[in-house]
Amino acid sequence: MKSIAEEIIIKGINASPGICIGKAYRVDREGVEIVEKYKIQAKDLSNEVKRFKAAVKKSRDELLGILKKSPEELQHAHILETHLALLKDKMLYGRCIETIKQESINAEWALKTVISNLREVFQTMIDPYLKERSADVVQVADNIMRNLTGAKQVNIAAIKKRVILVAQDLSPAETCQINLERVKGFITDRGGKASHTGIIARSLEIPAVVGLKEATSTIRNDDLIIVDGNSGIVILHPTESTLLQYEERKIDYEEYKAVITRDSKAPAESLDGVRLSVMGNIELPEEVFALLNYGGDGIGLYRTEFQYFNRTDFPGEDELFDKYKDVVEVMHPKPVTIRTLDINGDKALTNQFNYEETNPALGLRAIRYCLKKPQVFKDQLRAILRAATFGNVRILFPMISTYFEIREATRMLDQAAESLEKNGLPYNRDIEIGAMIEVPSAVIMADVLAENVDFFSIGTNDLIQYSLAIDRGNEQVAHLFQPLDPAIIRMLKHVADVAREKEIKIFMCGEMAGTPHHVPLLLGIGMDELSMNPQSIPDIKRVIRSLNVADTRSFLKEVLTQTTAKSTFELIKATYGSILSEQMYSEGRKK
Numbered sequence: 065m066k067s068i069a070e071e072i073i074i075k076g077i078n079a080s081p082g083i084c085i086g087k088a089y090r091v092d093r094e095g096v097e098i099v100e101k102y103k104i105q106a107k108d109l110s111n112e113v114k115r116f117k118a119a120v121k122k123s124r125d126e127l128l129g130i131l132k133k134s135p136e137e138l139q140h141a142h143i144l145e146t147h148l149a150l151l152k153d154k155m156l157y158g159r160c161i162e163t164i165k166q167e168s169i170n171a172e173w174a175l176k177t178v179i180s181n182l183r184e185v186f187q188t189m190i191d192p193y194l195k196e197r198s199a200d201v202v203q204v205a206d207n208i209m210r211n212l213t214g215a216k217q218v219n220i221a222a223i224k225k226r227v228i229l230v231a232q233d234l235s236p237a238e239t240c241q242i243n244l245e246r247v248k249g250f251i252t253d254r255g256g257k258a259s260h261t262g263i264i265a266r267s268l269e270i271p272a273v274v275g276l277k278e279a280t281s282t283i284r285n286d287d288l289i290i291v292d293g294n295s296g297i298v299i300l301h302p303t304e305s306t307l308l309q310y311e312e313r314k315i316d317y318e319e320y321k322a323v324i325t326r327d328s329k330a331p332a333e334s335l336d337g338v339r340l341s342v343m344g345n346i347e348l349p350e351e352v353f354a355l356l357n358y359g360g361d362g363i364g365l366y367r368t369e370f371q372y373f374n375r376t377d378f379p380g381e382d383e384l385f386d387k388y389k390d391v392v393e394v395m396h397p398k399p400v401t402i403r404t405l406d407i408n409g410d411k412a413l414t415n416q417f418n419y420e421e422t423n424p425a426l427g428l429r430a431i432r433y434c435l436k437k438p439q440v441f442k443d444q445l446r447a448i449l450r451a452a453t454f455g456n457v458r459i460l461f462p463m464i465s466t467y468f469e470i471r472e473a474t475r476m477l478d479q480a481a482e483s484l485e486k487n488g489l490p491y492n493r494d495i496e497i498g499a500m501i502e503v504p505s506a507v508i509m510a511d512v513l514a515e516n517v518d519f520f521s522i523g524t525n526d527l528i529q530y531s532l533a534i535d536r537g538n539e540q541v542a543h544l545f546q547p548l549d550p551a552i553i554r555m556l557k558h559v560a561d562v563a564r565e566k567e568i569k570i571f572m573c574g575e576m577a578g579t580p581h582h583v584p585l586l587l588g589i590g591m592d593e594l595s596m597n598p599q600s601i602p603d604i605k606r607v608i609r610s611l612n613v614a615d616t617r618s619f620l621k622e623v624l625t626q627t628t629a630k631s632t633f634e635l636i637k638a639t640y641g642s643i644l645s646e647q648m649y650s651e652g653r654k655k
């Protein structure tokens with residue numbers, strides 16, 4: 065009797081939304097895993113180094129070849145350029161050559177040793193973004209190893225069937241070769257949401273689940289699998305009924321996406337004619353393209369700290385200027401809100417620059433760090449002011465908790481402008497200045513802070529953390545992290561009222577802004593601009609278009625009578641249920 069394989073659900077991380085169903089195609093790097101160690105005689109050492117250099121050169125030529133073939137996908141180009149630079153990085157290239165010479169061993173073993181040491185270093189890093197950047201180094205090393213061992217290159221471009229790729233990891237170079245007519249989606253054992261492979265998947269708009277750990281050890285070639293990039297699961301050997309269910313979900317999702325993206329580039333105007341800017345949050349410059357595709361009206365939050373991670377020094381003014389200028393030029397004339405460095409807390413730098421802190425969320429974070437490190441701050445301020453001559457730039461100071469901080473930050477901005485003037489470098493000081501409102505003291509002092517800024521941007525991720533005393537990264541208390549808590553809603557209303565009274569603009573850039581069922585409330589409060597993960601932009605625009613702002617104002621009065629997050633959610637559902645999509649309901653129900 066033919067045995068029927070049991071349905072298996074593997075949980076991972078949702079790297080790119082969408083659903084696909086199809087046959088698995090394993091992308092194995094044959095021959096690269098097994099490496100032997102052998103001694104090299106002194107007279108042959110220089111040849112061994114040459115062999116290593118030749119493998120690096122071959123990897124470089126391959127990357128350049130791929131780069132040439134994908135000129136219009138600039139976001140991919142940026143990532144491949146990073147890999148090109150890593151090929152010659154001291155910690156990889158230099159150390160391998162040193163290891164071959166010092167230990168008189170073969171190049172493969174030297175590379176393996178260097179990589180396993182680097183992996184250990186990356187493992188000790190707390191920051192998840194940094195940890196994921198280690199994947200880039202490993203991918204680059206894999207490439208060199210393949211060329212050293214003579215293993216075959218994984219040729220994704222040559223795949224002839226319609227398949228779903230299953231790999232331990234896919235390098236950006238491999239992901240870039242994906243032919244959208246052949247590859248329906250991909251899944252990997254390694255990686256996280258912020259990995260470059262995840263970013264490329266999102267920009268290609270194919271479903272992807274990463275960080276599955278055991279996909280390659282469980283799934284064989286030609287196995288039937290379902291990839292649910294919305295919830296981050298993979299179903300192996302689905303039963304008939306699961307298949308039917310997912311066929312339907314896939315159709316629903318595709319219809320839903322087609323409807324919301326069709327109108328996403330049009331402005332978000334409510335039924336009674338109120339226009340709201342719907343902006344995107346970015347971490348990496350290459351995300352601007354996805355943001356524009358999703359119809360973002362600008363960048364409401366450019367988290368600049370990511371340029372400071374994964375390195376042993378601070379980026380200099382010119383390097384920062386180049387990155388900011390690229391983003392500002394691409395976005396022109398749309399606004400780009402550059403937030404100054406918000407490191408530490410949950411975004412700690414490498415140990416070298418860091419302080420041991422018992423309570424990092426309450427420690428030397430964000431603006432506090434910058435005021436303590438005036439040179440680091442000044443370099444960034446000068447870079448921002450210089451980039452501001454290329455488009456529409458706003459500057460945003462994070463985690464302001466006292467009047468002193470905003471006054472000092474503004475004073476340093478003036479000093480930066482004066483120094484640029486002295487150096488004869490072009491700059492633009494005539495830019496809007498904003499304070500992030502993410503600490504309860506800033507809420508209470510909003511009227512005073514408003515005197516020094518042109519806008520407030522509410523960072524609900526931290527505002528909730530600091531107001532409800534909930535560590536935003538702690539899974540144990542995640543159920544208590546409630547944007548709809550009446551305390552939060554009252555704070556939002558207070559800040560918005562103050563902003564109106566003081567005639568400054570009021571924005572929101574925390575995750576709360578990108579959740580559809582919060583929108584009626586946020587319109588009622590009177591937000592001028594909402595900024596979010598770029599993928600949420602079309603749906604938020606759709607919800608705004610189906611609301612009447614005057615109604616949301618009366619609705620807010622009712623919301624303010626609620627005493628719990630749960631009853632507030634029930635009220636939203638009862639009042640606006642019909643215009644809020646199924647997908648976001650299930651999100652709300654989980655809370």
Ligand code: PEP
Pocket residue numbers: 365367406502522523524525526527573574575
């Ligand atoms: C926030 O705190 O809501 C915010 C947008 O900033 P970050 O998530 O980068 O701390």
Ligand code: MG
Pocket residue numbers: 462502523525526
């Ligand atoms: Mg914050």
